[in-house]
Amino acid sequence: MKLCVGKDKGILTLSVVLGAVSAVAAAFVSIILQRIVDVAVKGDVDGFSKLIIGIAVYMVALCLIGFAEALCGKVLLRNVTRNLRDRIFQGVMGKTPEEYYRSNSADYLSMIVNDVKLIEENFLVPLLLSVQMVALFLATLAILCYLSPLITVILIFFLLLMFLVPALLGKALQKRQEAYSEKLAVFTAKAKDFLSGYEVIRGFSIGGHILKKFRRENRQTANGKFRADRLVAINESLADMLSTLSIVVVVFVAAYMVLKGRITAGTLLALIQLSGTFSTPVLVIMQNFPKMTGMKPILKKLEQLCAEEPKTGPDKEPENEEAISFDRGLELESVKYGYEEGNDVLRGVDLQIEPKKKYAFLGDSGCGKTTLTKLMTGYSNRYEGSIRYDGREVREMNGRQLSSLISVIHQNVYLFDTDIYQNICLDESFSEEELRRALDRSGVAGFLDQLDDGIHTRVGENGNRLSGGQRQRVAVARALIRRTPILILDEGTSAVDQKTACAIERQLLEEKDLTLITITHHMQEELRERYDRIVDFSA
Ligand SMILES: Nc1ncnc2c1ncn2[C@@H]1O[C@H](COP(=O)(O)OP(=O)(O)OP(=O)(O)O)[C@@H](O)[C@H]1O
Known part of the structure; x- marks a missing residue:
């Protein structure tokens, strides 16, 4: 009642x-x-x-x-x-x-x-x-x-x-x-x-x-x-x-x-x-x-x-709270986690992610690369060990603080049934210059001219009026415009052709201030040496 x-x-x-x-x-x-x-x-x-x-x-x-x-x-x-x-x-x-x-x-x-x-x-x-x-x-x-x-x-x-x-x-x-x-x-x-x-x-x-x-x-x-x-x-x-x-x-x-x-x-x-x-x-x-x-x-x-007390969301997360810095880096120590009890996917991961460096996560399918990045973005508080941004434990941070630090471009892009502009900005305001930069670097600018309504073209249900590659570029622009210090590319260019994938990845590797983590099955040989560290999870 x-x-x-x-x-x-x-x-x-x-x-x-x-x-x-x-x-x-x-x-x-x-x-x-x-x-x-x-x-x-x-x-x-x-x-x-x-x-x-x-x-x-x-x-x-x-x-x-x-x-x-x-x-x-x-x-x-x-x-x-x-x-x-x-x-x-x-x-x-x-x-x-x-x-x-x-x-x-x-x-x-x-x-x-x-x-x-x-x-x-x-x-x-x-x-x-x-x-x-x-x-x-x-x-x-x-x-x-x-x-x-x-x-x-x-x-x-x-x-x-x-x-x-x-x-x-x-x-x-x-x-x-x-x-x-x-x-x-x-x-x-x-x-x-x-x-x-x-x-x-x-x-x-x-x-x-x-x-x-x-x-x-x-x-x-x-x-x-x-x-x-x-x-x-x-x-x-x-x-x-x-x-x-x-x-x-x-x-x-x-x-x-x-x-x-x-x-x-x-x-x-x-x-x-x-x-x-x-x-x-x-x-x-x-x-x-x-x-x-x-x-x-x-x-x-x-x-x-x-x-239930909301654990995330606008009511839980005040707008004007202290921003979390990322000057010293991200430290993972003995991280253990399983989706189900007694069935650990991660069994004691130790890793140091330094600011502005570029990392590639490699490893067999199902070895836990995505799971690890999910924990970095606050997927669960049930993990053992510690995951700290500049010494601050992830389980003590809320969604807003985490999303100010880290953006993820997923393999399966989700686009809302609205236009490209709104799918990139997601109701936040950005300057003309910020938008232009994100469009150029993601490659979205390259296909806008082919569309009748340009950036205001409606994308349809889950972006079905765009090609797979176009959808992925919109997702890249969505992540880049926020200029978070860390960006995770989780097979995020798998839907574009090799040349475009390579171009997007190269572009991201050139972002000097960006800490980049790329999860990939197919490391482009020409890009390998641009990474500061290749972390192989199958080992
Ligand atoms: N939501 C979930 N619930 C239960 N098990 C899951 C869930 N998500 C992933 N897993 C399991 O966790 C393991 C690791 O999955 P994860 O997606 O982290 O692997 P991955 O290394 O990223 O694989 P891929 O390279 O194929 O994307 C897999 O065995 C998978 O079946």
Whole structure:
């Protein structure tokens, strides 16, 4: 609950109050019906015309309250879903890289899209409705007690029967809702995986095979929802049956009371109308209560994510904190690390990286070169040994401090679906000169003329409108413009032709003030001697 309406208590209170007022006003219609029939039976024409004016005023008031209540509810839903999505996104971005990569990105996507939608439909809307129904129920109960205590007792008896049903089904429904949410996350992950693998699917003509897999996942997900819906259907039909039965009994008893002259015809009509609105709120609460309790596991999961103290991100990292220097260098001492416990990828690495020198990391595939550079950039705090920049341990530094020291150009470049300029600057401001320098040195300047909109050309989803080499040059420009003292090139020119790769690498090696670490499988012979040190990790 706190997760949903933390900041919106005011609007929640207003929605609840307006909902209650509108429900009480709606219950009052039974008294109006009673008066109309009794005045008509008595043949009181004067009283009849007065009633018409009263009814007109009542209808206008009912309409205005109903509108205000509906509007408030919509504002509440907009605010809550918006804040919830913000908080989930912030929670995900606040994870350390190690934690972030433990889950599939589609799981996060599913939380932001599917779980928030489930919370809106199965928790917030039912919650508002239930509050309104409680008010309607209490108002109806009060009028019923006033008109006929006997009918009230009969209705309460049916009410207790109606409460038994959701109490019996609630736990089972909760389990099925949870299973459905998990299935939905898996389905989203699979669908994302298939769509991202479009090129592979097409290239290897495995469309039929993938379609089968998709259908299987889709069927299982739809069945998961159906299993939960089946219980909802049982719940709803039992409740409907009890509600109808209660009205039949009430009409029967009330008609008998009219026969005996204990109540008027107007009261009979009011009682029939009230017995409908007496069971309706209970019915609605019964249908919605299991939905709300079924959301508990999802709310708990999101609460945990949102409650976690962000470990990185803008809230954690003040803008004006002390910058970390890189004058003495980077020292790695007995660094040990494994992604899984008991399975070390790095087993005691000692290394000294001096400022402004150029290093090449070589070694067999899978020997841990990338893992070592990931630790240098704050991927995990679980490493043993020490990694120190000018004597300052990496695990004591935050993301902003680290990214002011070090940039990485990865083998798999990620470009946002915006233009080249924004992919290079990433919302930071740089001078014309800084931009020009980065464009020239990365080689981006060389292909901008071929594009219709130059630097403002949109790159498409993950840069698919650019060639692999162009994407990599944009990534090089993105790293160079920041002028961090250290640059890691992790197979960062593997998508460009040998001549261009060589040119980019040579350019970087010529940057006198730059400390360069290149991870490569194919050391260009002509560049080998330009490196100050070749570190071979296979040894
Ligand atoms: N996120 C991860 N979770 C679990 N294991 C991982 C993860 N990333 C890498 N590994 C494993 O760690 C080992 C070292 O991987 P790493 O990427 O550091 O090697 P590398 O030397 O850079 O290889 P390459 O030259 O092929 O890029 C590999 O066995 C790999 O399977």
